[in-house]
Amino acid sequence: MKNKTKGLLAAYGMVLPAFLVVMLTVAYPIVSAVIQSFQDEDTGAFTTANYTYFFTETAQRNNLLYTLFVVIVTVVIAIVLAYLLALYLRFVKSGISRAIGMLYLLPRFVPTMCAVYAMITIIRDSGLINRIGLLFGLDIKLGLMYHASGIIVMNMWFNIPFATMMIAAGLGAIPDSIIEASRDSGAGRWKTFTSMILPLSMKDVVVASTFVFMSNVGSFTTPYLMGGNSPKMLGIALYDQFNKYLSYNRSAALSVIMFLICSVSAAVYIYTNLKEKDWEK
Amino acid sequence: MKMKKVMAAMLAGMMLVSMAGCGTGAQGGSDSAGTDSAQTQESTDGKSTLTIWASGSDNVRQVFETLIDDFNNNSEYADKYQAELQFMLSGTGTQSMTDMLAAAYKAKQTDTDYDLVDLGGDDLSKVISQIGEEAFVKLDKNKIPNSENVEAKSALATDYVQPYRGTTVILAYDSEKVPTPPKTMDELVQWMKDNPGRFAYNAPGTGGAGDSFVRTSVYNYMPEEAITSDDPSWEDQWTEGFDFLKSIHPYMYQSGGSVVYPSKNQGTLDLLNQGEIDMCPNWADMVLSQRAEGTLKDTIKITQIDPSLTGSLQSLAIPTFGSNEEGAYAFMNYILTTAAQEILVKQMAAIPLIDTAQLDMTGYEDVESLDVSNFRIMSIGDLSTDFNEKWDNEIGTLN
Numbered sequence: 001m002k003n004k005t006k007g008l009l010a011a012y013g014m015v016l017p018a019f020l021v022v023m024l025t026v027a028y029p030i031v032s033a034v035i036q037s038f039q040d041e042d043t044g045a046f047t048t049a050n051y052t053y054f055f056t057e058t059a060q061r062n063n064l065l066y067t068l069f070v071v072i073v074t075v076v077i078a079i080v081l082a083y084l085l086a087l088y089l090r091f092v093k094s095g096i097s098r099a100i101g102m103l104y105l106l107p108r109f110v111p112t113m114c115a116v117y118a119m120i121t122i123i124r125d126s127g128l129i130n131r132i133g134l135l136f137g138l139d140i141k142l143g144l145m146y147h148a149s150g151i152i153v154m155n156m157w158f159n160i161p162f163a164t165m166m167i168a169a170g171l172g173a174i175p176d177s178i179i180e181a182s183r184d185s186g187a188g189r190w191k192t193f194t195s196m197i198l199p200l201s202m203k204d205v206v207v208a209s210t211f212v213f214m215s216n217v218g219s220f221t222t223p224y225l226m227g228g229n230s231p232k233m234l235g236i237a238l239y240d241q242f243n244k245y246l247s248y249n250r251s252a253a254l255s256v257i258m259f260l261i262c263s264v265s266a267a268v269y270i271y272t273n274l275k276e277k278d279w280e281k
Numbered sequence: 282m283k284m285k286k287v288m289a290a291m292l293a294g295m296m297l298v299s300m301a302g303c304g305t306g307a308q309g310g311s312d313s314a315g316t317d318s319a320q321t322q323e324s325t326d327g328k329s330t331l332t333i334w335a336s337g338s339d340n341v342r343q344v345f346e347t348l349i350d351d352f353n354n355n356s357e358y359a360d361k362y363q364a365e366l367q368f369m370l371s372g373t374g375t376q377s378m379t380d381m382l383a384a385a386y387k388a389k390q391t392d393t394d395y396d397l398v399d400l401g402g403d404d405l406s407k408v409i410s411q412i413g414e415e416a417f418v419k420l421d422k423n424k425i426p427n428s429e430n431v432e433a434k435s436a437l438a439t440d441y442v443q444p445y446r447g448t449t450v451i452l453a454y455d456s457e458k459v460p461t462p463p464k465t466m467d468e469l470v471q472w473m474k475d476n477p478g479r480f481a482y483n484a485p486g487t488g489g490a491g492d493s494f495v496r497t498s499v500y501n502y503m504p505e506e507a508i509t510s511d512d513p514s515w516e517d518q519w520t521e522g523f524d525f526l527k528s529i530h531p532y533m534y535q536s537g538g539s540v541v542y543p544s545k546n547q548g549t550l551d552l553l554n555q556g557e558i559d560m561c562p563n564w565a566d567m568v569l570s571q572r573a574e575g576t577l578k579d580t581i582k583i584t585q586i587d588p589s590l591t592g593s594l595q596s597l598a599i600p601t602f603g604s605n606e607e608g609a610y611a612f613m614n615y616i617l618t619t620a621a622q623e624i625l626v627k628q629m630a631a632i633p634l635i636d637t638a639q640l641d642m643t644g645y646e647d648v649e650s651l652d653v654s655n656f657r658i659m660s661i662g663d664l665s666t667d668f669n670e671k672w673d674n675e676i677g678t679l680n
Contacts, residue, residue: 126555147537229677244486245670
């Protein structure tokens with residue numbers, strides 16, 4: 001009995017530091033931001049004006065829609081490409097696939113700022129591609145800079161390796177025996193894929209999507225350096241509200257809005273995990 | 282038994298780590314961190330510590346590090362003072378230094394280590410409007426003998442701050458593509474219309490060059506006194522200037538089919554260097570020092586237009602709540618020596634405030650043509666916040 005209490009105390013003691021850090025650095029700021037977001041800037045009285053501002057002002061509403069557009073396109077393209085890459089790494093056994101398997105995570109280790117500037121020097125209208133084109137008498141202007149398409153291209157750099165890693169782990173967990181069994185019972189490649197591999201890896205696809213979605217909603221460096229002036233992604237809009245206009249209450253409201261957008265994706269993530277547990281019972 | 286010991290050791294270790302983590306976290310986050318080292322005033326070798334606070338772009342940090350190094354080792358004050366730099370990079374919360382000063386003053390702190398602060402432009406007008414000039418020591422010019430050689434005076438808090446360098450926004454252009462640069466604002470506008478897509482200014486709020494360009498464009502339509510006033514009633518008169526900005530919008534740099542205002546001063550400078558544009562407003566010091574380093578093409582030159590883009594004087598001030606007034610005076614006097622002024626010219630292409638005849642200006646002859654006495658100095662204080670918001674809503678959203 002005594003030992004049990006001691007054990008419990010030790011357990012709580014080990015959890016406590018992490019718990020306190022989370023409370024102080026995550027929970028407390030969230031609560032205070034929510035409170036501040038409902039306060040009037042001058043009087044501190046209750047108001048919902050900070051929120052309506054982001055949905056009624058055309059420029060702000062466009063920022064919101066623009067962010068969702070960029071993020072969703074990023075998620076779809078990144079996941080499709082990552083899935084194809086993961087399939088290749090899992091089922092093709094060759095020197096090339098092993099080399100790719102070792103190299104594909106490299107982009108994650110390049111510092112964000114360096115990667116963005118590297119991409120800019122390649123794709124800008126006077127960049128590497130344009131210069132190579134000029135050698136052949138072609139004036140290629142990609143028009144990617146200061147445009148949503150440029151941000152999406154850059155997002156691929158960061159998100160494909162990450163999504164591939166998650167999906168590849170899921171595909172790796174599918175035993176060869178399942179695939180062989182399916183082939184033995186006469187299923188073709190396509191049938192094996194649609195009825196065995198895809199359903200078995202669906203959970204990882206959803207989880208990878210939610211992570212890519214969440215990490216892009218609040219992205220800053222890429223849209224700051226590669227995005228246009230309007231519409232802006234929410235990370236930049238938040239920076240403007242906070243650092244340029246010094247409207248702290250609106251900043252709080254926008255933070256809460258971004259938090260809610262991300263929590264939709266978090267809910268999907270939790271739901272997928274719970275469903276798995278259910279199935280395991 | 283063994284398990285228990287391991288557990289206990291792990292627990293203790295974790296506690297230690299988490300406590301250490303909290304400690305550094307609290308220090309980094311709190312504004313009072315600045316007061317901590319004030320007690321350690323006398324360092325071991327008998328020199329008294331002088332803490333200098335500055336903020337700006339990275340070149341400001343570099344030049345201050347060189348100056349402080351020279352001050353600590355080579356100057357006549359080398360035996361008496363040990364200067365240290367506290368630097369805040371702009372764009373990572375630029376309001377912080379002025380806010381920190383205001384907070385320390387309003388909390389009636391004394392004996393802090395805000396011994397000497399570097400202020401200019403908007404920062405200076407913000408601090409003065411927040412806590413007033415009496416938060417700074419009224420300067421005794423007898424303690425700054427070298428100030429005799431300096432004619433430039435700060436428009437704000439004249440008796441409380443010591444200007445030590447000038448900087449101004451100019452028009453940077455590629456002389457290969459533009460043999461005869463415009464001399465007036467009207468000529469510039471005509472040039473933009475003749476060469477659509479070849480001019481860009483950075484979005485205001487992301488860098489001082491864009492700020493200067495849009496503000497002078499707007500204030501050119503307003504009475505002269507408005508440019509140094511933070512009275513909100515002037516906001517009503519911005520309309521005409523904003524209409525002008527709208528009218529030149531279609532002739533700006535384009536990418537991906539729409540007009541773009543790049544972020545940061547460096548954003549437009551990169552476009553100019555890459556040949557995507559032929560002209561942009563930028564800081565004289567940025568252009569000249571990058572050209573000297575070889576990162577900008579030699580063909581890029583600078584010119585001023587009439588009415589001119591804004592410039593500003595950068596000054597040092599001694600907060601009354603600092604703890605090393607004598608040391609602060611010593612550094613003020615040092616920064617006006619020929620040695621220090623030459624460092625400022627060579628390292629950041631700053632406009633020196635002492636007679637350039639005494640300085641070696643090789644490679645920076647362009648600086649001599651920029652006369653601080655003709656500077657158009659702008660200080661609209663907190664109006665800049667509304668101004669940037671208006672620009673973002675009315676110009677930034679145009680297509």
